[in-house]
Structures are given as C-alpha cells and as structure tokens.
Amino acid sequence: MNQPVQILLAGLNPSDPDDWRLRNYEQREGYAALRKILSEKIPPEKVIEEVKKSALRGRGGAGFPTGLKWSFMPKQYEGDKYLVCNSDEGEPGTFKDRDIMRHNPHMLIEGMLIGAYAMSIKAGYNYVHGEIWDVYERMEEAVDEARAAGYLGDNILGSDFSFQLYNHHGYGAYICGEETALLESLEGKKGQPRFKPPFPASFGLYGKPTTINNTETFASVPWIIRHGGDKFLQLGKPNNGGTKIFSVSGHVNKPGNYEVPLGTPFATLLEMAGGMRGGRKLKGCIPGGSSMPVLPGDVMMQTDMDYDSIAKAGSFLGSGAVIIMDDTTCMVRALERLSYFYYEESCGQCTPCREGTGWLYRIVHRIETGKGRLEDLDLLNNLADNIQGRTICALGDAAAMPVRAMIQHFRDEFAYHVEHKRCLV
Amino acid sequence: MLSAESLKKIDYELTKYPADQKQSAVMSALAIAQDEKGWLTTETMDFVAEYLDMPSIAVYEVATFYNMYNLQPIGKYKITVCTNLPCALSGANEAVTRFRERLGIGFNETTADGRFTLKEGECMGACGDAPVLLVNNKRMCSFMSNDRIDQLLEDLSK
Numbered sequence: 336m337n338q339p340v341q342i343l344l345a346g347l348n349p350s351d352p353d354d355w356r357l358r359n360y361e362q363r364e365g366y367a368a369l370r371k372i373l374s375e376k377i378p379p380e381k382v383i384e385e386v387k388k389s390a391l392r393g394r395g396g397a398g399f400p401t402g403l404k405w406s407f408m409p410k411q412y413e414g415d416k417y418l419v420c421n422s423d424e425g426e427p428g429t430f431k432d433r434d435i436m437r438h439n440p441h442m443l444i445e446g447m448l449i450g451a452y453a454m455s456i457k458a459g460y461n462y463v464h465g466e467i468w469d470v471y472e473r474m475e476e477a478v479d480e481a482r483a484a485g486y487l488g489d490n491i492l493g494s495d496f497s498f499q500l501y502n503h504h505g506y507g508a509y510i511c512g513e514e515t516a517l518l519e520s521l522e523g524k525k526g527q528p529r530f531k532p533p534f535p536a537s538f539g540l541y542g543k544p545t546t547i548n549n550t551e552t553f554a555s556v557p558w559i560i561r562h563g564g565d566k567f568l569q570l571g572k573p574n575n576g577g578t579k580i581f582s583v584s585g586h587v588n589k590p591g592n593y594e595v596p597l598g599t600p601f602a603t604l605l606e607m608a609g610g611m612r613g614g615r616k617l618k619g620c621i622p623g624g625s626s627m628p629v630l631p632g633d634v635m636m637q638t639d640m641d642y643d644s645i646a647k648a649g650s651f652l653g654s655g656a657v658i659i660m661d662d663t664t665c666m667v668r669a670l671e672r673l674s675y676f677y678y679e680e681s682c683g684q685c686t687p688c689r690e691g692t693g694w695l696y697r698i699v700h701r702i703e704t705g706k707g708r709l710e711d712l713d714l715l716n717n718l719a720d721n722i723q724g725r726t727i728c729a730l731g732d733a734a735a736m737p738v739r740a741m742i743q744h745f746r747d748e749f750a751y752h753v754e755h756k757r758c759l760v
Numbered sequence: 761m762l763s764a765e766s767l768k769k770i771d772y773e774l775t776k777y778p779a780d781q782k783q784s785a786v787m788s789a790l791a792i793a794q795d796e797k798g799w800l801t802t803e804t805m806d807f808v809a810e811y812l813d814m815p816s817i818a819v820y821e822v823a824t825f826y827n828m829y830n831l832q833p834i835g836k837y838k839i840t841v842c843t844n845l846p847c848a849l850s851g852a853n854e855a856v857t858r859f860r861e862r863l864g865i866g867f868n869e870t871t872a873d874g875r876f877t878l879k880e881g882e883c884m885g886a887c888g889d890a891p892v893l894l895v896n897n898k899r900m901c902s903f904m905s906n907d908r909i910d911q912l913l914e915d916l917s918k
Contacts (some may be wrong), residue, residue, distance in 0.1 A: 415778075424885040427844045431850035433885050460776075465791075465828055466884035468898040506787050506897075509882060523783030524818070525825040541781060584846035591888045625845060625883075656887070658846050672845045676882055682825075696894035740791040 340570055341594045342578050343551065343556045344403065347438050355473065359479040360441035366486060368560035369448050382453040386556065388564030391577030394431075395421055395512070395549030396399060396559065396624060396654045398642045401556075407536040408454045409544050417545040418451050418459035418498075419521070420553055422474075423505050423512040425464055427625035427676065428656030431580040434592050436463070439554065440477035444500060446553030449560060452497040454546060458499045461550075465505035470565045474502045509680040513728045514547040526730035527684045551580060551655075571597035575641040578703045579652075583608040585659035586615065597641040604640055604657065608679035615661040619744065621706050623653020625673050626733030628740030629666075650740070665758040666745040670737060671699045677734035688731040691722040695738055705756030712742055712749055761807060766796045770811065782812045786822050790829055791897075799830035827882075828897050835870040835877035837916050841904075842895045843880055846887035851905070855891040856880075858909045875917070 346363045347356045360366070372382065386455035387402030408416065422441065424432040435443060447459055461478075463471040474549045478500055481487045489497045503521055505511050511520045518540050539545020555577055568576040575597040581604055583591045588609025595604060601622075611617055617632035622640070628650040630638070638648045645652045660669065678692040698715055701707050719735035726732075742749060752760045762770075770789045777784040789808050790800060797804055800823055809816040817831045818839030823829045830838065839859065844850045856878075860866060863876050870877040899913060 425883050426881040428846045429883075430885050430889075451874050464885050465826070465897070466881075466894060467886065467900065469900065473785065502793070503776065503784070506791055506826040507882075508826045520787070521784060522781070523786040523812075523814070523822065524823050541778065582888060584890065585849040590850065590890070656846075658849070658887075659850060664849065669848075672843070672848055676844055679882060717772050728914055 340578055340596050341441065342567075342570075343435055343439065343554050343580055344592070344594045346516070349438070355438055355440055355477065357441055357477070357484055360439070364440050364561060365557075365724065366445055368557040369445055369452075369486065370492065372449065372560060373492050373496060379453045379455060379581065382449060382560065384455070385564040386559060389554065389555075389559045390564075390574055391555055391559065391567065391568035392572070392575070392642060393549055394551035394555070394579065395650075396426065396626070396653065398652060401548060401552055403706075404536075404548070405454055405546060406582050407534070408456075408546055409537065412544055414543070415458065415543045416454065416456045417540040417543055418447060418454065418456045419514075419540060419545055419547040420447055420459070420461040420550055421512065421514060421517055421547055422461055422463045422550045423517060424550070424654075425466075425509045425512050426654045426656060428582060428584050428621065428658040428672070429624050429654040430582045430584075431592050431655060433464075433467050433470055434580070435550050435554050436467075439474050440474055441481065441549055442554045442557060443474075444477060444481050444486070446556040447500060448491070449556050450546065450548065452496055456546070457497055458523055459501070460540070461500065461502045463504050464504055464512070465507050468504070470743055471502060471504045478502060483528070484627060497545065508682075509676075510682045510728075510730060513730065514695070517547065518545065526728075527682045530727055533550045557628055572641060575643060579640070581640060581655045581657050583659065586612045586661040587659050588612050595640065598644070599640050601635050601638045601640055601657075605659070607752060608659075611659070611661055613661075615663065617659065618662045618664055619660045619666065620652075621656070621658040621660075621737070622648075623651045624656040625658065625676065625751060626729075626736060627653045628649045628736050629660075629744060631744050664704075665760050666741055666748050667699065667703045667752045667758070670741045671696070671703045673737050674699045674734065677730065679697065681730060681734070683725040685728075685731065687722045687725045688734065689719055691731070692734045693721075694718050695734060699738070702752050705752075707749075707753040709750060709753050711753065715739075715742060762793055762804075762811075763796055766792050767811075778816065783814050786812055786814065786819060787826065790819070790823055794830060799832060799834050829877045833870075836875050838877045838894075838896050840879040840881035840897070842882065842884050842886075842890070842892050844887075846883075847890040847892060850887075850890035851912060852891040854906070855893070855904050855909060858906050862909070862913055876913075 511526040516526035520526040535545040620635040674696040678696040723735040773785040773788040808817040
C-alpha cells in the first residue's frame with residue numbers, strides 16, 4: 336500500500352491523552368491557516384475561491400459543493416448572520432465526526448473560523464449529537480482553550496475580525512441532522528424540518544442568513560488554505576477533491592475510521608479494515624450510511640470510493656458510512672431493523688412519512704416473522720414510491736431508498752422468506 | 761424548583777444565545793433539570809418554562825420530542841442499548857439478551873429494586889465500537905461483550 340494520505344487525522348497520537356489540546360494542534364500547523372489569512376489580509380472572496388477550487392463537497396451526506404454554498408450568503412447584509420456546524424452525527428453507520436471532535440477539535444474550530452471570515456459572520460454554533468456527551472464536553476473545553484488563546488472572541492489575533500463560537504447539544508432526535516430541523520432545535524423547538532425555499536442562506540437561525548456545514552467539511556478547510564485548493568483537489572479526483580473519512584462497521588475484522596483519498600478502490604478500504612470477519616464472503620454493503628441503497632458485494636468490489644463512482648454503481652457516498660454485511664446476514668432482518676429506525680425517527684410532520692414509515696416497518700416485520708405475502712414485495716415498492724419525493728425533508732427518501740434497493744438486489748431472499756417462513760441464510 | 765447549582769448551569773447556557781432567544785437554552789435546561797431530578801415532572805417542566813419565559817406547552821413539546829428525556833420515573837441507572845443495524849451486526853442483540861437474563865427485565869422495564877431500567881436506543885454514532893450503550897445518557901460504554909456487561913452491572917450494583 337502507498338504512503339497513507341491524511342488530512343483530518345494526520346499526525347495524531349492516540350496514546351497521548353492531551354493530543355487534542357491547543358498546543359498539540361499548533362504543533363501540527365494548527366491555526367496556521369487562520370494566521371495566514373489574517374496576517375496577509377486575504378480578501379474573503381479569495382478564501383471562497385480557494386474552497387471552490389478544491390472541489391470540497393459536503394461531508395454530511397448531500398455532497399453539495401462547499402465553496403458554492405458559501406457564495407450563497409448575502410454579502411451586503413448588514414444584520415446578524417450565523418455559521419452552524421452540523422455535528423449531529425446519527426446516520427446509522429457514521430462515527431467520523433465524533434473522532435474529529437474528540438481527537439482534533441481545534442481543526443473544526445479553525446475551519447469554522449475560516450468559514451466565518453469568508454462569509455463575514457460573527458457568531459456560530461456547533462450542534463453536537465446528544466449521545467456523545469464526553470465529546471460535547473471536550474468541544475466545550477476546546478472552545479474555552481481557543482477563546483483564552485485569542486483565536487475566538489473579539490479582534491482575533493489583533494485583527495478586526497471577531498467570531499464567537501458556542502456548542503449546543505442535541506438530546507436524541509435523528510431528524511436534527513437535517514439542517515433546517517437542526518435550526519429549529521437550536522431555537523429551542525421540536526426538530527421539525529422547514530420548507531425550502533427559503534433556504535438557510537436567506538432565512539436561517541432566528542430568521543437570519545445562515546450557513547450550515549458538516550464537521551468534516553469544516554475540518555477540511557484549514558488544509559485547503561495552507562496548501563491551496565488545487566492541491567486538495569489533486570489528492571482526490573476531479574469533482575471529488577480531497578480525502579474522506581470512511582466509517583467502516585459490521586462484519587470486518589477492524590471496524591473503525593479510515594481516512595483515504597476519494598477515489599480509493601473499495602477493495603483497498605476493505606483491506607485496511609482488516610478484511611471480512613472470519614474470511615467470509617461479502618454479501619452486501621451500504622456504502623454511505625443506512626439511508627443509502629445497499630449494493631451487492633460483487634458490485635462493491637468493483638467500485639471506487641468517491642461521490643461519482645458510487646452514484647454510477649447505483650448508490651450514494653452519503654456520509655461515508657460503510658456498513659459491511661457477510662453471507663450470514665439475513666437481508667429481511669437487516670431491512671426490518673432499518674425500517675423500524677425510520678418509523679421511530681420520523682418527526683411526524685408529513686403524512687407520507689409519518690404513516691408510510693409505519694407501513695413499511697409493519698410489512699417488512701410480517702415478512703420477517705413468516706406472515707408475509709408475495710404481493711407484499713410490490714406493495715413495499717409502491718409504498719416507497721408514495722413516500723419518496725413527497726415530503727418536506729429527505730427522511731422520507733431515506734426510509735424509501737433502502738427498501739427499494741433491498742428488494743431489487745435480494746428479491747429472491749425476500750420471496751424465500753415469504754414462501755418458507757424462515758431465513759435463507 | 762431547581763438547585764442553585766442547576767440554575768447556575770442553566771445561566772451559563774443562556775450566555776450562549778442572544779438575550780431575546782432564551783428558548784434556545786431549553787434543551788440544555790431540561791437535561792440539567794433531569795440530571796438533578798432523575799425525570800421530568802410537569803412541575804419541573806413548568807419551572808423551566810417560567811425560567812426561560814416560554815409557554816409551558818413549548819417545553820412539553822421539546823421534552824416529548826427528544827428521546828433522551830425521561831418523562832416517567834426511572835431506575836437509578838438507565839441503560840440504553842443501541843440495536844440499530846451496524847451494532848446488530850456486531851453483537852447488540854446478544855448484549856440485550858445478556859441484560860434481559862441478568863436483570864430479568866425487558867425494554868422499558870425497571871428492576872424491582874429500582875436500580876436498573878433497560879431501554880432500546882437508536883444510533884449513537886459510535887458504530888465502530890459496537891455493541892455500544894449509554895448509562896444515564898452521558899456515559900458511553902463500548903465493545904460490550906458479555907464479560908464487560910457483567911463487569912458493568914457489578915460496578916453499578918455496588
């Protein structure tokens with residue numbers, strides 16, 4: 336294997352309990368990008384230009400070009416604007432932002448500072464998943480450190496740039512990973528997504544222009560400023576710049592986070608994760624978090640890990656959560672658990688999702704428990720059709736896509752379950 | 761009423777938000793209240809509402825929407841086990857079975873001595889460490905094999 340190319344997890348020493356601290360981060364060139372911007376007085380539009388050049392795409396799941404998103408913020412707006420980091424990492428299979436925040440919290444803070452500078456924003460929030468309380472506390476401590484060192488607050492490093500950053504914790508709602516639900520939650524309300532438009536860039540937190548990016552997205556920015564957007568782009572492949580952390584879970588020998596350049600073959604990633612547990616055969620893989628369509632093992636083995644290659648193979652890179660299932664996995668049971676999740680987490684606002692996710696779960700459940708009918712397979716597809724694209728947010732799509740893909744790729748197994756009232760495996 | 765210590769924590773949270781947006785602190789205020797009281801009674805939620813100048817109903821909405829708030833009396837230790845797919849592929853269901861056997865209770869039940877409540881959780885964002893569980897929302901335990909579950913229960917029974 337070639338020399339590992341890393342940005343986000345580079346140079347970390349897991350055996351040092353203080354490795355996350357400010358002084359250690361500074362030793363890893365930390366805050367050098369911010370210093371460069373402030374000392375050279377680089378114009379904000381140049382910063383956005385550099386991020387555009389890098390082809391950095393949103394690491395939370397949607398893959399939207401970050402530089403383009405930043406350019407949507409109104410430039411002449413006189414009032415308050417907000418910057419929000421979406422660290423509400425709850426997409427099943429995803430655990431990368433947790434590692435960035437607990438091992439490299441200042442990289443996130445520096446990335447947010449640069450974003451704030453580029454969009455002339457004075458205040459920001461980092462919304463941390465409620466279940467990772469120790470990580471929230473670490474972020475609190477890291478923000479305190481940055482504030483004490485003059486990286487956060489008024490007149491940062493003696494410049495006329497000021498930025499305040501605060502952490503806010505969730506308390507158990509998957510839907511708050513959806514950006515407008517997250518804004519509602521930040522305002523102290525139920526996390527129910529808003530209609531778009533208006534988009535957050537014009538009507539966001541407290542009704543003010545707001546930009547929301549994922550943790551990993553922000554954390555990628557300091558490197559881009561230090562080394563240039565072109566260099567970041569070259570690490571990956573055209574339209575898929577940089578490295579990406581893949582969270583590998585399920586039936587592998589070494590589950591964990593692996594940062595690799597986009598475009599790395601799936602087979603290489605699987606090897607890094609120690610290969611299949613017990614040397615078994617790869618049956619299926621969900622390459623981008625539980626909301627994305629499953630792909631059969633043989634298709635995965637031919638695929639590269641980047642946005643465009645995975646889309647071509649029939650799924651999405653999503654959040655980079657790679658869920659590995661070997662040939663002992665019952666796909667009906669796997670889908671049953673996922674469908675229960677979307678049913679449980681639907682916010683209840685849109686009828687197709689609120690009612691439809693329950694229907695999906697109950698039908699998959701009856702197939703799993705030997706009470707299914709063959710026509711249920713078409714009924715599931717029909718239900719998925721009536722949910723997908725018919726709701727305010729993407730949770731409806733997220734519930735529908737796994738159902739469709741599971742039936743598409745493993746229809747025989749579902750039919751076997753119906754006919755024999757038991758698993759094929 | 762909440763203790764002076766809890767109020768101090770809530771006051772700190774309030775400094776994070778614009779002065780006219782006190783409601784933004786409701787999630788942390790409820791979490792702080794729950795840490796003190798164990799679970800959220802209507803009286804506690806009404807107190808939080810008054811403290812943050814919010815209608816009570818808006819506080820109830822939040823408390824019932826987010827699933828880490830306890831709206832009923834609960835055991836001294838709430839154990840929430842993630843059973844979502846990635847954890848299930850790596851032994852979560854076996855972990856649940858161990859708890860059921862050791863504690864003699866199922867999900868949403870509390871042991872007769874009031875010590876343990878067992879809950880089924882959704883993704884905690886730590887799937888690489890499966891099986892994963894939370895003790896009282898804030899302490900995450902990873903790689904929960906049967907041995908480690910036994911050890912945890914022993915520690916919490918002391």
